[in-house]
Structure formats: C-alpha cells, structure tokens
Amino acid sequence: MKLDVKRIHTGNAKWSLLFTVLLLGLPLIFSTNNYLLSTLIMVGFYTIVSTGLTLLMGYAGQISLGQAAFYGIGAYTSAYLTAHAGVSSWLAMAAGAAIAAMVALIVGIPAFRLREHYLALATLGFGIIVFTFFKEWKGITGGLNGFFGIPPIQLFGFPLQTDFQFYYLVWIFALIGVLFARNIVRSRVGRALLSIHGSEIAANSLGVNITKYKLQIFMISAVYASVAGSLYAHYVTFINPDLFGIVPSIYFLIMVVIGGTGNVWGGLIGAAVYVCLGELLKEMVPMFIPNAGGEFEIVFFGLLLVIILIYMPNGLSHSLSKVLKRVSSTSRHRKEPILVAENENAGSVGGEH
Amino acid sequence: MKKSVLLEIEQLSKSFGGVHAVQNVSFCVRDQEIVAIIGPNGAGKTTLFNIVTGILPPTSGSVLFKGMPVTGKKPYQLAALGITRTFQNLQVFTNMTVIENVMVGMHTRLKTGIFSAGFRLPQVFKEEKQALKQAMACLEQVGIAHLAFEKADILPYGTQRLVEIARAAASQPSLILLDEPMAGLNPQESKKLVDVLLAMRNNGMTFLFVEHDMETVMAIADRVIVLDYGKKIAEGCPEEITQHPDVIKAYLGEEEGASC
Numbered sequence: 001m002k003l004d005v006k007r008i009h010t011g012n013a014k015w016s017l018l019f020t021v022l023l024l025g026l027p028l029i030f031s032t033n034n035y036l037l038s039t040l041i042m043v044g045f046y047t048i049v050s051t052g053l054t055l056l057m058g059y060a061g062q063i064s065l066g067q068a069a070f071y072g073i074g075a076y077t078s079a080y081l082t083a084h085a086g087v088s089s090w091l092a093m094a095a096g097a098a099i100a101a102m103v104a105l106i107v108g109i110p111a112f113r114l115r116e117h118y119l120a121l122a123t124l125g126f127g128i129i130v131f132t133f134f135k136e137w138k139g140i141t142g143g144l145n146g147f148f149g150i151p152p153i154q155l156f157g158f159p160l161q162t163d164f165q166f167y168y169l170v171w172i173f174a175l176i177g178v179l180f181a182r183n184i185v186r187s188r189v190g191r192a193l194l195s196i197h198g199s200e201i202a203a204n205s206l207g208v209n210i211t212k213y214k215l216q217i218f219m220i221s222a223v224y225a226s227v228a229g230s231l232y233a234h235y236v237t238f239i240n241p242d243l244f245g246i247v248p249s250i251y252f253l254i255m256v257v258i259g260g261t262g263n264v265w266g267g268l269i270g271a272a273v274y275v276c277l278g279e280l281l282k283e284m285v286p287m288f289i290p291n292a293g294g295e296f297e298i299v300f301f302g303l304l305l306v307i308i309l310i311y312m313p314n315g316l317s318h319s320l321s322k323v324l325k326r327v328s329s330t331s332r333h334r335k336e337p338i339l340v341a342e343n344e345n346a347g348s349v350g351g352e353h
Numbered sequence: 354m355k356k357s358v359l360l361e362i363e364q365l366s367k368s369f370g371g372v373h374a375v376q377n378v379s380f381c382v383r384d385q386e387i388v389a390i391i392g393p394n395g396a397g398k399t400t401l402f403n404i405v406t407g408i409l410p411p412t413s414g415s416v417l418f419k420g421m422p423v424t425g426k427k428p429y430q431l432a433a434l435g436i437t438r439t440f441q442n443l444q445v446f447t448n449m450t451v452i453e454n455v456m457v458g459m460h461t462r463l464k465t466g467i468f469s470a471g472f473r474l475p476q477v478f479k480e481e482k483q484a485l486k487q488a489m490a491c492l493e494q495v496g497i498a499h500l501a502f503e504k505a506d507i508l509p510y511g512t513q514r515l516v517e518i519a520r521a522a523a524s525q526p527s528l529i530l531l532d533e534p535m536a537g538l539n540p541q542e543s544k545k546l547v548d549v550l551l552a553m554r555n556n557g558m559t560f561l562f563v564e565h566d567m568e569t570v571m572a573i574a575d576r577v578i579v580l581d582y583g584k585k586i587a588e589g590c591p592e593e594i595t596q597h598p599d600v601i602k603a604y605l606g607e608e609e610g611a612s613c
Contacts (some may be wrong), residue, residue, distance in 0.1 A: 090365055178472040187470035188456075188463040188484070191449070195457040198446030205406060207432030207461035207524060216467050262448070 015324050016265070020175060027127060027167045037163040041235065043268075043275045044170035045228045048257040051177045051266035051287050052224025057253075058261025059185060060217045062112070063120045066127030067252045070100045070222040072244025074133055074229025075131030077139050079150045087154040093230040100226035104128075104219040112214045127249050134241035146240030151236040166235055173231060174268070177224055181264040184220075193217060225252075247298065260315020269317050274301070356384040358558055360405070360436075361526055365414035367400050374400040376583040377414070379606075382528065383425075387550070389570045391599045392580035393603055398563045399441075399579070402532055405561070406438050407431045419527070433461045435527040439517040441536055441563075447506035451497065454505050454516050455488040458523030491519045494556075495549050495598075511542030515549065522553065531562035535569050547572055573597075579603065 028034050049071055056062050078098035081087040087095070111122045135142050141147055152159040153169065160169055184190050192213050195203035204210055234238050251274060259270025281300060285292050312319060360382040367375040375397040382388045390398050398406055401568040403409040405416055407428040412443050415424045418434060437458070465477050492498040500508065500547070501503060505516055514534065515543060521529045534550070535543050543566070564570050570591065577594045579587040587594055589604055593597045594600055 160561040183473040183477075184467060184470045186461060187473075187481065188465040189467050189470045191453055193459045194449055194453070195446050195460075198448045199444040201408070201428075202440065202444035202446065203457065203526070205432060205438050206458050206520065207428045207437075208430050218469065220471075263388060 001043065014328070023175070024168070027164055028259060031164055034163050038168050039168050039275060039279060041163060041167055043272050044167070044174045044269035045232045045235075046252070046255060046274065047174040047268040048170075048177050048228035048231075049225045049252050050259065050271050051174070051181050052075060052221035052267075053252055053256045054259070054261060054264065054267045055181050055184065055193070055224075056217050056221040057256050058263070058266060059190060059193040059197065060214060062117070062218070063192075063253075064123045064216055064218070064221065065120050065246075065249050065253060066123040066125075066130070067131035067221070067225050068106075068244045068246070068248035069127045070104065070225035071229040071232070071248065071252075072130060072241070073100045073103060073222075074226030075233040075239050075244065076134065076229075077226075078230035078233045079147045080140050082151050082234075083147070083149055089151070089230075089234060094229045095228060096226045097223045100222040101219045104222035105215060108215045108218045112211060112218070116215060124237065125248065126251075127246055131241060131245045134244055140240065144241060147233075148231050148236055148238050150237045150239070152237070153231070160234075170231055170235075173227060177227075178264055181267075183265055189213070189216075198243055250298075251301065254301050256315075259310055260312075260317035260319075261312055263317035263321060265321075266315055266317040269320065270315070273316065277304075278300075356386070358382070359384050359386075359418070360561065361417040361420075362401075362405065363415050363417065365401065365404060365416065365546050366412045367397075367404055367409065368412050371538045374584050375404070375411075375580075378580070378583075378585045379414075379577050380585065380588060382559060384527075385554060385557060385559055386575045387554055387562070387573050389563070389574035389577045390561070390563045391567075391570055391577060396580040396583075397601075398580055400531070402438075402530060402563055402584075406436065413448055432524060432526070433435060433612040435524075436530065437521040437526045437528075438530040439514070439521050439522055439532060439534060441533040443510070443513050443517060445505045445516050445520075446514045447504075449505060450502050451492065451508070451516055452485065452488050452501040452507050453519050453521045455491050456484050458491070458520035459484050459488060461524045488523060491523045494522065494553065495519045496545070511545070512539045514538065514542075514546065518546075518549065518553075522558065528561065531560060532565055533562075533565060535564060535566040543569060 026040070027037060044178055049067060053067050054062065056064055059129065074093070077099055078089065078092040081092035081095060082089050107123075107126050111119060111126070114122050135144055137143075142154035152161045154160070155169070185193075192208045195206070195208055196210055196213060200210055229244075254276045255270030256267060257270070259266030259268065260272050277300075278297060281297055284294050290294070308315065358381045362381065363379050365375055365378045366373070378397075378401060380388075391400065392398050404411045407423075407426050410425050411543075414497070415422055417423065418431075418436060423431060423434065423436075440543065446457060449457070463480055465480055469477055489501060491500055492501055495518055497512060497515050497519070500512065505513065509517065518529070518531075518534070531550075536544060538546060547569060554560065574591055577587075577589065577591055578585060579594060579597070579598075579600050586599045586603060587597045589597070
C-alpha cells in the first residue's frame with residue numbers, strides 16, 4: 001500500500017480546478033449580462049463570509065449567530081476610512097480586518113467559555129449590540145439613513161467600477177479564501193479543530209489547547225466576514241445598518257448548513273443556493289401571493305433549514321462530493337479491485353467480534 | 354536495580370463538599386511499570402484519575418512528574434509534558450478517519466500554526482508526510498494499520514479502544530493513563546489488548562490504569578494499589594493483594610456482613 005498524504009483527504013483536486021476555471025471563464029462569455037454578473041458577485045461576497053463560518057462551525061463545531069456584525073465592521077471601516085479619511089481602500093480593508101479580529105478576540109474570550117445553545121445566544125447578543133452601534137453611532141455610520149458615497153476600490157490607480165471588473169476582484173478573494181481554508185483544514189490545525197468538534201475532553205488530553213484554537217478560528221472567520229464586508233461596501237457604495245443585523249447573520253448560518261459543514265466548498269455552494277433561490281423567490285412568489293412582502297423569504301429559508309437538517313445533515317457539498325466521486329471512480333475502475341480487497345479485509349476484522 | 358520514579362503522588366486529597374472522595378493518597382509509578390488502581394465502586398479511583406490528568410484540581414496534596422510539580426496543570430499542558438490518557442467511555446473522534454485520529458495524537462510533536470498552514474508553506478507538507486508515516490507506525494504497533502483510512506465510527510468497540518491507545522501513544526508520552534481499558538470488551542478483544550499493552554511496555558512505555566477486571570489486573574500489573582472509601586488500603590504485587598485481609602474485607606465485606 002502506497003503511503004501518500006493525499007489518501008487522508010477526500011477532496012478531488014481535478015474537480016476543484018475545473019470548477020475554478022469555469023468560474024473565472026464565465027464572465028468572458030456573459031460579459032454583457034449584468035444581472036447574471038451582479039448575482040454572482042453577491043454569491044462571491046457570501047462565499048467569503050460563509051467559508052470563514054464553515055471553518056468555525058463545520059470544523060471547530062462552534063456556532064456564531066453574530067457573523068453579520070463582522071461583515072458590518074469591515075463595511076463601515078472601509079466606508080468611513082475611504083470616504084472621510086481618504087485612506088486607500090486596501091489599507092482600509094486591512095484596518096477593517098484588524099478591527100474585526102480584535103473584536104472577535106475580545107468577544108471570544110468570554111463567549112467561548114460557553115457551549116452550544118449558550119454560545120449561540122451570546123453571539124446573537126453580540127450581533128444585536130454591534131447592530132445597535134451601527135444604528136446609533138451616527139457620526140461615523142450615518143445611522144439609519146445609511147452611509148452614502150463610498151468611493152470605488154482602486155487597483156494600481158484604476159477604479160474598479162464595472163460588474164465585470166468587480167466579478168474578478170470578488171472571486172479572486174473568494175477562491176483565495178477557499179484555498180486558505182482548505183490548507184488549514186489539511187494540516188495539524190485542521191485536525192485540532194476537528195478534534196474539538198469530536199470530543200473536547202479527548203482533544204484536551206492529547207495536547208490541543210482548545211481555547212486557543214477556538215479563538216484563532218473565530219478571529220479568522222471574523223477576518224473573512226470583514227474582508228467581504230469591505231468589498232461589499234465598495235461595490236454597492238451605499239450601506240445601512242439593516243444589512244448587518246440579526247437576519248443576515250441567520251442567513252449566513254443557513255448558507256453554511258445548506259452547503260454542508262464538513263467541506264471547504266460548502267460555503268460557496270450554500271451561498272450560491274441561497275442567492276439563486278432568493279432571486280427565484282422574488283420572481284415566483286408575487287405570482288401566487290401578490291401582496292407578499294419580504295417576510296416570505298425568511299419563512300421559506302427557515303423551512304429549508306429544517307428540511308436540510310433532517311434529510312441532509314451533512315449538507316449539499318457532502319452529497320455532491322459523493323456524486324463526483326462516483327463519476328470519477330467509474331472512469332478509473334481498474335483501480336477498484338485493490339480497494340475492494342482492502343475493504344473486505346477490513347470487514348473481516350470487524351466480523352470477528 | 355530500582356528504576357527511576359516517573360510519577361509521584363503525595364498526600365493527595367479531594368473533597369466535594371462533605372464527601373471526601375480521595376484522602377491522603379500517596380504512591381508512585383516507576384519507569385516502564387504497569388500499575389493498576391483497583392477498588393470497589395465509589396472508592397475514588399476515577400476522582401484520583403481525574404486529578405492526575407488535570408481535569409479536577411486537588412483539594413490538597415501534589416502530583417510530581419519526573420520530579421516536577423504538575424498539580425493543577427491543564428490536560429493539554431500535561432500532554433505536552435508527556436502524560437496522555439484513554440477514556441472509559443470511548444472518546445474516539447468519530448468525525449475523522451483512524452489515521453487522522455492518531456495524527457491528532459501527534460499534535461504536541463508537530464509545529465504547524467494557523468498561518469503556516471493557511472499559506473501551505475513547504476515545511477507543512479514535509480511535516481504532514483512525516484506525521485502520516487509516524488502515525489502509521491503507531492497503528493502498526495496496535496495491529497490495526499490496515500484500517501487506517503476507515504472512518505473511526507464504523508469500527509467495532511474493541512478496535513476503537515485500540516485506536517484510542519494508538520492515539521495516546523502517538524505523542525510519544527512517558528506515561529499513559531488508561532481508564533478501565535477492558536470495559537465493554539469481549540474475551541478475545543481483552544486478550545488482544547493485554548498483548549498490545551505488554552508489547553508497548555517492553556518498548557519502554559509506562560502505564561497507570563484503573564480497572565475492574567481482576568483477571569487483567571493479575572495478568573499485566575506489576576503493582577496494584579487498592580482504594581476504599583477514598584483511602585489507600587493496600588499496595589503490592591498482584592499475589593500479595595489477593596491475600597491481603599483488608600482487600601478481601603473491602604471487596605467481600607466482613608464476616609458478620611457476609612451472610613446477607
């Protein structure tokens with residue numbers, strides 16, 4: 001049996017690469033379809049946030065119901081620093097990320113003494129507090145009226161303004177985010193996170209400093225959210241506190257659950273499903289219920305969350321990777337007999353008892 | 354020739370309110386020894402175990418490891434110093450494969466931090482390769498290398514216990530504490546585990562374990578410590594212990610009480 005690091009990890013580099021090429025090639029074909037591009041740009045923002053959240057939830061097994069707060073911290077930091085202080089958009093983005101990480105650390109130290117439902121409530125409370133700050137700190141955020149006139153992001157002196165340009169900007173960030181997450185997962189750190197999810201007491205007695213890793217990954221997820229928020233602010237040029245309240249936090253959670261918590265691509269899949277279904281709902285629902293407001297969306301996604309948790313607790317990415325594995329294994333079935341022999345061997349050991 | 358003392362427990366006590374779970378217990382574990390702690394239910398074995406592994410702080414007394422005081426250190430700090438453990442109710446990471454379980458055990462021997470991991474620096478790849486090789490060796494030691502890439506949760510109970518032992522050994526600790534290693538195993542599994550433990554001891558490992566199964570205690574323990582009502586009532590080699598009047602009394606009750 002060949003001992004190869006690749007055998008531990010179930011991911012398939014070929015499919016990931018194919019998907020990446022497809023994603024980056026898409027705007028070249030649909031360069032004039034602004035609706036498609038702007039939808040996919042939204043998917044990009046949410047992908048960044050939910051990839052970070054997947055690390056926290058799917059790998060470390062910790063919950064955060066306040067992720068939109070970090071998204072907002074990034075957005076408002078970028079907005080304020082670029083519009084009022086004249087700071088470069090990249091520096092502002094870095095500042096947002098640094099503030100988000102600091103806030104995550106300060107909130108995380110007491111919050112991660114809690115577990116499960118209590119942790120969920122603590123992070124929910126944190127989200128509400130930050131939302132209130134956005135609403136009331138009018139001198140900086142503009143309060144409920146919103147923050148207007150955020151300048152476009154500059155790349156080597158050129159402003160990125162068209163959807164076509166922004167698509168690449170967002171998706172390069174998103175793909176780097178996925179890659180970074182994948183690298184973390186496939187290392188000592190990733191195993192430490194998984195072990196915390198599996199059994200805290202066992203992880204602790206094997207030398208994993210649980211508090212440290214929970215805080216680190218919470219901070220990383222905050223940075224993901226903050227960077228996405230910064231990009232978002234430059235894209236829409238107008239932000240208000242409602243974009244960063246409790247409901248968006250819950251949507252981020254739903255994306256992670258839909259996408260699947262055990263796969264670094266889960267965040268992307270969840271974000272794509274969320275945005276596409278949302279667009280579809282906006283088209284479909286008025287046809288059946290003419291007076292329906294925005295509330296139907298949360299009802300629908302609430303139901304979807306329950307259904308996914310019952311029938312697909314591992315999320316779509318899990319089912320999808322199974323299908324892909326089946327597709328690739330039929331194309332190289334010559335390798336199969338070896339695998340079968342190994343499995344039989346394993347079965348007989350199990351059968352002794 | 355006496356071997357050097359690895360673990361020294363001095364006058365250890367633990368009270369929960371008015372319950373004195375452990376009272377002034379002292380003993381030591383020497384290098385390459387297998388020491389068993391036995392006693393009737395409620396004798397304080399588990400409490401003692403939890404103090405030594407850093408889960409509970411003692412009320413008084415101290416624990417010395419290689420001559421260093423380690424009382425009150427957290428479990429992950431003890432692991433870095435060379436004490437790991439297994440659990441009575443299995444704590445295998447069911448969300449990982451067998452080999453990944455063992456690689457978590459190597460945590461203290463590896464260095465990759467969150468940034469070097471995220472950017473996949475070249476040394477990370479090298480470390481992963483090395484870790485995989487060493488983890489495989491740990492699995493071979495307990496005889497389940499062929500199951501390395503199976504998910505841990507599909508394995509039978511006895512095999513999962515072997516995974517836990519391989520995982521505990523992966524950090525190359527000086528001392529492994531086993532909490533009722535034979536609990537829930539059938540006779541074949543117990544026998545296999547006894548062989549594995551004895552082989553590991555011959556390779557230089559030291560064990561301290563809590564166990565109810567007397568057959569196993571007699572088979573592998575070099576020394577036995579008997580607890581009853583939180584106090585140490587006897588210590589000695591297995592043969593001495595079975596003859597010890599206090600031990601017989603603790604297990605079977607006194608003459609007058611024996612009739613019921």
